[in-house]
Amino acid sequence: MWQRFTLYDIRVIGHYLGVLILFFSVSLAIPLITAVACQEWEPATHYLLTIGISLIAGSALRFLRIEPGRLDRQQALAVTGLAWIVLAVVATIPLFLSGHYDRPIDAFFDGVSGLTTTGASVIQDLNHLSYADNMWRFVMHFVGGLGLIVVALSFGLFGKRSSASLYSSEGRSEHVVPNVIQSTQMIAKVSLIVISLATLILTGMCLFMGMEPIRAVLQSFWLAISGFMTSGFAPMSESVMYYQSLGIEVVLMVLMIIGTISFVLYTALLKGHTEMFFRDLEIRTMVIWLVAVTAVFATALAGSGAFSDLGVMLRRGLFMLISGFSTTGFQNISSNQLVTVVASGAFLVLALIMAVGGSAGSTAGGIKLRRVGIISKSIVATIKEALAPDSARVVVDYNHMGRRLVTPEIVKEAMTVFTLFVITYVLGSLAGIAHGYEATSAIFESVAMTSNGGLSSGIVTSGMPVTLEVVYIFQMWAGRLEFVTLIALVVKVIASVRPRFKVKEGRK
Amino acid sequence: MMRPPLRPKHGILASARGPLLAQLALALAVVALVAACVLAFASPTASYAEDGAEGEPAVEAGVGTAPSPAVSGSAGKPTAAAEGGEGEEDEEEEGEDLPHASVDDDFENLVNPQQLPDSSFIYDTSIIDLSTADSYYDGQTVQVTGEVVGDCIRDEADPDYCWIVLTTVSSESNASISVHMKREDASKIDVYGKYGQTGTRLQVRGTFYLVCTEHTGQTDLHAEYVSVAEKGSVHADAFVHGEFIPGLVLVLVGLIMLLVYYRMRERRR
Numbered sequence: 001m002w003q004r005f006t007l008y009d010i011r012v013i014g015h016y017l018g019v020l021i022l023f024f025s026v027s028l029a030i031p032l033i034t035a036v037a038c039q040e041w042e043p044a045t046h047y048l049l050t051i052g053i054s055l056i057a058g059s060a061l062r063f064l065r066i067e068p069g070r071l072d073r074q075q076a077l078a079v080t081g082l083a084w085i086v087l088a089v090v091a092t093i094p095l096f097l098s099g100h101y102d103r104p105i106d107a108f109f110d111g112v113s114g115l116t117t118t119g120a121s122v123i124q125d126l127n128h129l130s131y132a133d134n135m136w137r138f139v140m141h142f143v144g145g146l147g148l149i150v151v152a153l154s155f156g157l158f159g160k161r162s163s164a165s166l167y168s169s170e171g172r173s174e175h176v177v178p179n180v181i182q183s184t185q186m187i188a189k190v191s192l193i194v195i196s197l198a199t200l201i202l203t204g205m206c207l208f209m210g211m212e213p214i215r216a217v218l219q220s221f222w223l224a225i226s227g228f229m230t231s232g233f234a235p236m237s238e239s240v241m242y243y244q245s246l247g248i249e250v251v252l253m254v255l256m257i258i259g260t261i262s263f264v265l266y267t268a269l270l271k272g273h274t275e276m277f278f279r280d281l282e283i284r285t286m287v288i289w290l291v292a293v294t295a296v297f298a299t300a301l302a303g304s305g306a307f308s309d310l311g312v313m314l315r316r317g318l319f320m321l322i323s324g325f326s327t328t329g330f331q332n333i334s335s336n337q338l339v340t341v342v343a344s345g346a347f348l349v350l351a352l353i354m355a356v357g358g359s360a361g362s363t364a365g366g367i368k369l370r371r372v373g374i375i376s377k378s379i380v381a382t383i384k385e386a387l388a389p390d391s392a393r394v395v396v397d398y399n400h401m402g403r404r405l406v407t408p409e410i411v412k413e414a415m416t417v418f419t420l421f422v423i424t425y426v427l428g429s430l431a432g433i434a435h436g437y438e439a440t441s442a443i444f445e446s447v448a449m450t451s452n453g454g455l456s457s458g459i460v461t462s463g464m465p466v467t468l469e470v471v472y473i474f475q476m477w478a479g480r481l482e483f484v485t486l487i488a489l490v491v492k493v494i495a496s497v498r499p500r501f502k503v504k505e506g507r508k
Numbered sequence: 509m510m511r512p513p514l515r516p517k518h519g520i521l522a523s524a525r526g527p528l529l530a531q532l533a534l535a536l537a538v539v540a541l542v543a544a545c546v547l548a549f550a551s552p553t554a555s556y557a558e559d560g561a562e563g564e565p566a567v568e569a570g571v572g573t574a575p576s577p578a579v580s581g582s583a584g585k586p587t588a589a590a591e592g593g594e595g596e597e598d599e600e601e602e603g604e605d606l607p608h609a610s611v612d613d614d615f616e617n618l619v620n621p622q623q624l625p626d627s628s629f630i631y632d633t634s635i636i637d638l639s640t641a642d643s644y645y646d647g648q649t650v651q652v653t654g655e656v657v658g659d660c661i662r663d664e665a666d667p668d669y670c671w672i673v674l675t676t677v678s679s680e681s682n683a684s685i686s687v688h689m690k691r692e693d694a695s696k697i698d699v700y701g702k703y704g705q706t707g708t709r710l711q712v713r714g715t716f717y718l719v720c721t722e723h724t725g726q727t728d729l730h731a732e733y734v735s736v737a738e739k740g741s742v743h744a745d746a747f748v749h750g751e752f753i754p755g756l757v758l759v760l761v762g763l764i765m766l767l768v769y770y771r772m773r774e775r776r777r
Contacts, residue, residue, distance in 0.1 A: 041745040048755030055762020059769055066773050124682060127657040127675055130703040210662045236658060237682055244661050244671045312725035334727050340642045341719055
């Protein structure tokens with residue numbers, strides 16, 4: 001029933017993974033240059049070593065198939081699925097060599113967290129991390145936030161023939177422009193423009209706050225990447241609280257919201273089609289959803305006592321709400337405050353916000369507003385059908401770059417992914433509970449990992465149980481790929497390695 | 509013939525001839541004086557009575573048990589317990605011991621020069637404790653020691669103040685605390701910790717807030733007294749040619765492999 005991978009398939013997949021690893025070795029040059037510029041010689045040796053290893057590994061994999069040919073859909077699924085883990089392994093090397101991780105699995109956790117833009121970290125002594133290593137963390141965010149495949153496609157690494165399969169297998173169903181490669185280049189261009197502008201503004205603010213110029217520039221650049229990519233790593237262990245600046249928090253909130261909007265809608269806005277923006281299903285769902293959760297969150301937070309003050313609620317509550325909704329993971333409330341001061345209702349509302357996430361076609365994670373919107377439309381259609389006469393034909397439509405119909409296929413896809421997300425949230429929560437953590441914290445952490453949200457209640461920390469760490473790594477990976485690609489890959493691999501049973505001769 | 513009763517010819521009793529009540533009163537006065545002296549020297553907090561600190565609460569809070577906290581840079585506990593909880597238990601147990609023969613030998617009896625005369629409840633605690641604190645520490649005067657990292661961030665509301673981040677010196681934790689202090693106190697910092705630099709180790713005493721209403725809900729420590737426990741140091745990376753060789757060799761091998769691959773591909777076309 002299930003088609004197995006043939007040796008030819010494995011060689012093609014290996015070849016394209018080698019292409020990605022070679023591309024990744026180019027991105028490793030950025031922290032190497034940073035290390036040399038800042039005279040951080042020890043990190044420089046680490047990155048040189050890692051570049052060498054990735055060049056050798058990438059080239060060796062390419063030798064599996066000199067002329068790989070076109071990728072079919074199933075090969076593209078495998079390349080996309082495995083790329084995140086293979087590149088995370090490469091990313092782990094310099095992280096572990098930095099000496100800021102107790103165990104290799106901790107460095108691997110941060111590698112996966114960086115690439116999947118989750119933003120949770122188990123790093124030790126972040127405040128003493130070199131500029132080069134910090135730069136690498138945010139390069140991972142940039143590459144992972146855009147999408148490994150998107151970045152590779154924008155550079156034309158896979159050629160034109162395989163681009164469509166790869167693009168859609170990374171969970172991107174929308175073309176910013178009709179041509180896939182142009183779409184990816186458009187996404188990269190928009191990202192660079194927004195990040196550059198944000199860096200400029202944040203640098204000015206950091207200099208005003210009294211930071212050293214080099215630290216102001218670098219940290220602003222990193223915060224801009226992390227905010228727009230809705231990733232969540234911060235240069236200092238105190239996260240956004242380190243900067244003690246309302247202005248910086250406001251800029252980051254704007255960045256996070258912009259990062260949550262689909263890239264497709266940017267092109268509409270740039271072309272002046274503002275009515276298309278405001279009629280969009282995701283924008284309307286976002287507005288309704290945000291209004292509802294803000295009201296509930298504010299009410300729940302008011303019950304906390306300590307956070308009931310209006311100024312506190314506005315600054316801390318609103319920031320955390322936007323950070324959770326965009327699945328960024330920046331915190332201006334400490335993990336300790338989250339579990340000791342914030343009411344459990346507000347705590348769980350934050351988890352719910354992360355669970356739903358942002359827009360499809362953006363850098364945000366979670367179930368996605370588009371699916372929530374389509375499921376809502378499906379409910380409306382079901383009720384309409386129940387109320388309408390038998391002869392009536394019920395048609396429900398939605399707006400997304402034009403009028404589209406809510407078809408059974410679209411609803412099936414939305415429901416499938418929605419259900420898979422919920423199942424993963426539950427399984428991850430059970431894993432946390434099984435390791436002895438409190439139920440609310442376990443649920444919060446599980447949702448944060450699967451939705452690539454990154455907010456932490458304190459479970460994700462250096463020294464956490466290895467088994468739980470592996471579970472969370474799997475959740476981050478699955479959430480980033482939105483399950484279908486990953487499950488398809490797992491089924492293919494199992495089908496490929498399962499021994500065939502020969503039919504006995506003589507049976508007729 | 510009956511011998512007359514013996515009467516002292518000299519000394520206090522001789523001069524205290526008089527009514528029996530007067531002699532009794534004098535004897536009682538002497539006994540009371542001796543008892544007062546014994547009680548005074550027996551109490552371990554006797555030396556703090558002058559400072560105005562309450563005897564037993566000061567013991568429980570750990571004040572006065574630090575031999576020289578400004579020099580050692582530690583939390584001041586003779587038991588070297590990093591956790592405040594452990595130190596408090598130790599002090600409760602040690603408070604029950606009999607005083608040493610010599611006051612100078614008893615390290616528990618040493619005066620904490622950092623302590624203000626009118627300070628109330630002080631918790632000599634650690635940054636790790638504060639990072640996991642609940643309302644128990646909220647609003648309390650605490651004393652912590654930690655390394656300064658990052659920058660001196662200005663206070664948006666008051667330019668005379670700034671924010672410093674103190675991180676724990678323990679290698680087992682990443683705990684840190686934001687400290688709000690005067691700029692003149694911040695000028696005592698010679699090195700800010702980052703890569704290649706170990707920051708100045710400060711001892712800070714101040715009020716801890718779990719949710720500070722003055723600073724819109726932040727967890728922070730408002731410094732009242734800051735002293736340098738240990739100066740910072742700079743230890744930049746040394747450029748060692750030999751350490752780059754393995755990486756360069758691997759890069760070279762990788763590039764050769766890439767070249768070979770492209771050659772093979774060109775030949776096939």
